[in-house]
Amino acid sequence: MAGRLVLDRQHMIALLGDPDFFEQCPAFLWLRTTALQTKGLYDQSAARKCCGGDWAIMRPVVDAFFKNLKELQEADPANIQPVKTFLETKKGREYGKIVIYYRATKQQPHPLRFTF
DSSP states (O other): OOEEEEEOHHHHHHHHTOHHHHHHOGGGGGGHHHHHHHHHHHHHHHHTSSSOOOHHHHHHHHHHHHHHHHHHHHHOGGGGHHHHHHHHHHHTSOEEEEEEEEOSSTTSSSOEEEEO
């Protein structure tokens, strides 16, 4: 029985910092250069802090990824199948559902739940 994979912002940061993701998910190639450069800055900020990188650095890239992911699914759910396949390959198992909880701003009372 396939379980579910829940992604938080750390998972999305790791995903967007992986060059292989963009090769296997061509719908996001437009974000590749920005994401990889921004991930480098995020990693540099983590070296200066005791508790990880500065989320404010990655937030615009993760926002753009999340928005595009939702738009692709609304147009045709098959558009985001490569993302699911990539995650399943990385994790080494199949998932019935992949769930992302994401809050774009602190003013948003509850995180958005996105399932594919």
